[in-house]
Amino acid sequence: MDPDIAQIQTSEAPEPSVEASAAPPPKKRAKTANIAQIQGALKRRGKKKSLSLLTDMPLDVIFEIFSNLLPGDLIALSRSNKAFRTLLFHRSSITVWRSARNNVPGLPDCPPELSEPAYANLLFTTNCHYCGRQGTQIIEWLLLTRCCKSCRENPAFFFDATNHPNDHKRDWLRSYLPSITRGRNTYVRMSDLAPFLEQWETQGNDNGGIDHLLKRSKEKTKLLKQRLLPHQLWDEQRNRNRELELDAIRKQRRRAVWDKLSETGLGDEKAFLNSSQKDFLRNMEGMKEPTPLTERNWLKIKDPIISWVQRARRERIREQRSAPYTTAINAIRPLLDAYGRTRPLTDCFPTTMDFCCIPQARAYIDELVTSGAALDAAHFTGLIPIAIQQWHNDASQHLYPLLPPWLIGTRHPDVLRSALVWFHCASKGSYPLPCNDTTIGYPRILVHTHTRHERRRVDEPQSPDDDLANAVCDIYLCSSYMLDPAQLKANITFDLHASFAAAEIVQLCGLDPSTASAEEMDELDARIACVPCKEIITWRKAVSHVYKPCHAGQREWVLLDDADCAALKKLEAKDRPKTTTGTFWCMRCRRFDRAMCNFFFSHKGLKALKAHMERAHGVVQFRPKYGVDYYVPDGEPTNDNERPLPVMYKELDFKVSTPELIALGW
Structure with missing residues (x-):
């Protein structure tokens, strides 16, 4: 706090001379102006005037002028130069401060703890009274001061009772001493706390004296709160009025901005903005300043505002164009989800974007959009498997060029479904997901991550295809990824080594590699023991297992007999996710587009x-059933993390009966 404001100076200012004021003023002589004087006056008109002689005026005139000002103006004058400072802080200037205070409507009288200049400084400046930092808006009325955060947390000025181990002690300090309260934080001024503790110590063990001290302190604090309550209410009302004034200026500025936007042809966009867009625009730089809009200000802020409004217009037009497709897709989604729940978890479905681009499905969606007819559930349900089969056929055409010539000449009717067909993903990228499944079979290769690309939103749609893509992107939990022949060609190759390993395994299982299909091998569901690793795995895991770095390329297979295979499957059934820590998915929440579902509904x-x-x-299901009420996500069967998990030789809880394994000492 300014020491000259806190205490009025006691020095006396010079009084005007009585003799000088009693003598009559001299008569003025009429002056005649000539051309030279007029020209000189015109030259001096642009010169800067000085107010240095203002202090030489009679005091009654100066006091009369100052009495019409506000207290904040007097504070500013006192800080302008030493002459005003000496004059305004003189004892005789008290009437000026009181008159200035009366010019503020509803302002309560000065508290007895403060002088008139100190009271004006408290109300009409924002300087911290401890460090002088500007911008301290809150007045601590119990302390009659302004305090910034850094000074409030300075132990030299305040005692922080926030982290006191006894919460009662914190509340106790609030009751008996003036304090600053910020939520649960309590700060007590050290200049108030030190004398209080000294008085406490002087009482010693006198409980009566301590009770009297506490009672007196509590009453004093209570009276202080009651006495300063009108001042606090006035300050709160002033802040509310100021906020209303600033809000009015902001509204006027926003109206002026929209007037400028109307000149550019964007004024009509105001009626189409939703609440969130209005809030965002209201808080943009250039829209929330509490100052009138000038032409110079508009030139500075117009580019980002015009750009944002144009983007909002593009989004509105895009949503209007895609709205019919959004309605149609939302109508067919329940039927797609219902169909997906009836199919096995191993089935591979196209994404929502892929399905909508299938010619049969696209024709039906366009019919719903153009005619506005209601959805025929029975007709569309019969259309779903036809469209999915068409997608499989079209997507499979991109895989035939990857097959080796000797495989195309086999006797298998559908070469892609042969047990010898395996693909390798060579993608090393981490977006959208790192590739953990490098050996992939058919048809799972069609839904592999690195055979797709994302169809993004089109800000300025030009065709129905763009409107359909925007509709899929805007619908929650609809995947916008599509099968991309370019990505497939760049990342996927035929896995020749896996094909040779598969031929050995098929022959080991007693089937003909040239005619055996992957479905036949899955139905056989045999278990194969890897002798070098001493673990038992499925035939699909065996295809990729032998070429892993841990295996070192050694290969020796043993086919388990029927008894050992049945015993092993019982052991595998026990190894399910734990009921307390396992991750499960609700069967009723299964979506047709499972690519997004597995992440959100676990x-x-x-x-x-x-x-x-x-x-x-x-x-209400007390014992949920696997495959009926819940399921675990199906991944690439060649991945070691997918069930059934490999079973090590040491984990076998039964005595093997396969002769080859008995000969090896299993």
Whole structure:
């Protein structure tokens, strides 16, 4: 705080001379102006005037002028030069400060703890009274001061009772001493706390004296709060009025901005903005300043504002164009989801974007959009498998060029479904997901991550294809990825080594490699023991297992007999995700487009799954059944993390009966 404001100076200012004021003023002589004087006056008109002689005026005139000012103006004058400072802080200037205070409507009288200049400084300046930093807007009325955060947290000025181990002590300090309260934080001024503790120490063990001290401090603090309550209410009302004034100026500025936008042809866009867009535009730089809009200001802020409004117009037009397709896709999605739940988890479906681009499905969607007819559920349900089969056929055409010539000449009717057909993903990128499945079979290769590209939104749609893509992108949990022949050609190659390993395994299982299909091998569901690694795996895992770095290329297979295979499958059935920590997916929440579903609808443990079923589906199931109520995500069967997991030789809980394994000492 300024020491000259806190305490009025006691020095006396010079009084005007009585003799000089009693003598009559001299008569003025009429002056005649000539041409030279007029020209000189015109030359001096542009010179800067000085107010240095203002202090030489009579005091009653100066006081009369100052009495019409506001307290904040007097504070500014006192800081302009030493002459005003000496004059305004003189004891005789108290009437000027009081008159200035009366010019403020509703302002309460000066508290007895402050002088008139200190009261004006408290109300009409924003300087911190401890460090002088500007911008301290809040007045601490119990302390009659302004305090910034850094000074409030300075232990030299305040005692911080926030982290006191006894919460009662913090509340106790609030009751007996003036303090600053910020939520649960309490700060007590050290200049108030030190004398209070000294008085406490002087009482010693006198409980009566301590009780009297506490009672007196509590009453004093309570009276201080009551006495300063009108000042606090006035300050709060002033802040509210100021906010209303600033809001009015901001509204006027925003109206002026929209007037400028109307000149550019964007004024009509105001009626189409939603609440979130209005809030965003309202808080943009150049729209929230509490100053009138000038031409110079508009030149500075117009580019980002015009750009944002143009983008909002493009989004509105894009949403209007894609709205019919959004309605049609939302109508067919429940039928797609219902069909997907009836199919095995191993089936490979196209994404929503791929399905909508299938000619049969696209023709039906266009018919719904153009005619506005209602959806025929029975007709569309019969159309779904036809469209999916067409997608499989069209997508498979991009795989035939990758096959070796000797494989195309086999006797298998559909060469892609041969057990010898395996592909390798050579992608090393990490977007959208790193490739953990390098050996991939058919038809899973069609839904592999690195055979697709994302169809992004089109800001300025020009065709129905763009409108359809925007509709799919805007719908929640609809994948906008599509099969991309260019990505497939760049990342996917035929896995020749896996094909040779598959031929050995097929022959080991007693089938003809030239005619055996992958479906036949899956139906056989044999288990194969890898002798070098001493683990038992499925035939699909065996295809990729032998070429892993841990295997070192050694290969020796043993086919388990029927008894050992049945015993091993029972052992595999026990190795399911734990009911408390396992991750499960709700079967009723399965979506046709499972690429996005597996990420959002997982539940940790069966307890969370049962709570979800009761909350979301109204089904109370005490013992959820696998494959009926829940499932685990299906991935690439060649991945070691996918079930059934490999079983090590040491984990076998039964005595093997396969002769080859017995001979090896298993």
